[in-house]
Amino acid sequence: MNPTRRTVLRAAGAAALLPSLPSTPAQAAPRAAASLQPYASYWYPDSLPSGSPGPGITWRSLKAWRAATDPDLAFNAASVPLAPRFTPAPANATARSGQARIQALVSFGPTSGNPSQGSATADYYALTHWAYIDELVFWGGSSGEGLILAPNAPVVDAAHRHGVPVLGNVFLPPVAYGGQLRWTRDLVRKDAAGHYPLAAQLVAVAAAYGFDGWFVNAETGGGDRALGADMLGFVRELTALATARGQRVTWYDAMTVDGTVNWQNALTSRNQAFFQAADDMFVNFGWSTASLASSGATAERLGRDRYELWAGVDVEAGGWNTSVNWDAVVPSGSDHVTSIGFYRPEWTRNHLPDGQREPAAFHAADDRFWTGRSLDPTRPDPADPWRAPAVSVADRSTVTSVPFASVFNTGHGLRWYEDGEVVSGTPWNHLGLQDRLPSRRWAVHTAGRRPAVSFDFADAWRGGSSVLVDGDADAPVVIELYATRLPVTADTVVELTHRADAGPVTVELAVATAEPGTPGTPPPYTFRPVAVSGGWQTETVPLTGLSGTVRALGVRLTAPGGGPVRWRLGALAVRTAHDTPATPTGFRVTAASGGEVRLAWNRPAAGVRQYTLHRVLPDGTRRFLGATGQYAFHAAGLLPEQGERAARFEVRAVGELYTSSAPATLTHPW
16 A cells, blocks of 8 residues: 555564554464464565564465465365355445445454464454455565465355455565565566466465455556566456456556556556456545546446445544545445445454453444444434445345354354353454354334343353343334345244343244335334243244245344343254254374374365364363364364373364264374
């Protein structure tokens, strides 16, 4: 990005420039020489910097990468395919479908030392508002670590579960931030046949890791027209190869066709060839009403969709306090002009003071950013100067097939719960364990007082969180949960696992088989009673008498006498039968060193959502190690019990309905 403005990079010494993500010990700890800890991958195009890398940094050449010899591939390869999604009736009268889309450029961690499968802290940017996002860029890169970043598996799995493609980042930094023109030349070097070997290499990386393409950000100045021509040829070939593999390429408005770096802040004659060569383009932040209008018109003259242009909105420093000319992009009274590209929306985490980044505080801020000041997408606040995505963009859903289940796991937590019991008191994050979550947070319909609705981390049924409804309810309260396209048969049932914490409450399942009459109104629900007793309970509600397709699911709560309600929802499932996955096969140790071990097992045919791993102690006690969606797992900090000669490990497959297989077991000598 333009080095005259605040950017992702900050100088951290003469030879190393690092992403400006506030670090935690779990994110930034240097990698010990003998550590088996896997990290997200990063490379230089070919030649490496002079000197030696800093602590915890490994310099690698993309040209030399091979999937067959990548030691961390099993930990970094995504396991969730990109889900199809649909657009229900909009939540409000101003949100539109088929017009502006949202791209987010997010730094989830540092370039180096970013764990492949989460870490032991809940302080993490656990993005959950996927329903408004059409493309996620795994932002980062630095001249002292590496310039090409492959997204780690948890991010890709969470995004794919919600239907969002994820792009890796190719960052050729400005000279002011350590960029060297030789790295640009390395990237676009042709072979004897006139092809671009690193274009094919990038596509091979995305295919092996399971993500969806690349964001190309060429900002190293000093080039000439010949380099511009080589870059254009490279992007054309990269896009052609990517398209053949179901991948995509986004170009950033920096380098122009003459090889120089000159941010156009628009689609112009100097960058339109790159736009034509790619799938879409991120327009730099200095746009104006006139430049965006001209850009949209130019795109359409070229036979392209104007919404393939992302108008950059830099929220790294100010979040929802950022001053934006919204009417230039998403006017409320006419068609949208272009799409929106948010740069660094993880401000919602980063702006919180150190020591105050508890999950609840983060999600409160994130809801404010994506939903708006009203915190209810069905009733936006017209006086809110921040035009949140929910105000302009229709939400999407991927809940289209049975079985479907959610335990409302956001991908991080203060503890880990199984069946309502704490099995690990260690804070954690692993975004790949995130459920498909309610897209409209929080859509609440009532004629009376509105209770607060939130993800709560003080108690859960499984994972790390549950949905908590807390407050006075002097009239029935309907809470929208999921927009769905679920077929109904004679055997279809809905299961709710819930608990009334305080105050008497009547609970009903809300089911709709049609869309609402107008945007912002509740779906035409019918209501079915759900039994309430003490403690966590799972109740099964048959959908007898319904036919066709379930289009919305929610709950209705009524407090007798209009008193306070404190009620939590721990799980929701739609099924026709209980399916239990098969026991994993091929459970094995692939590496061990000191108190660390790498475990692996065979990829299943189908029907597995994730895996849980335990260590069995000599007295038969099972100690929770963690969970993952991958087919490999790294455990550290292991110590033998007194007299224990071998460690015993278990892995269980967990199905879509959160049923667990019998364990596969192995022993490994200390």
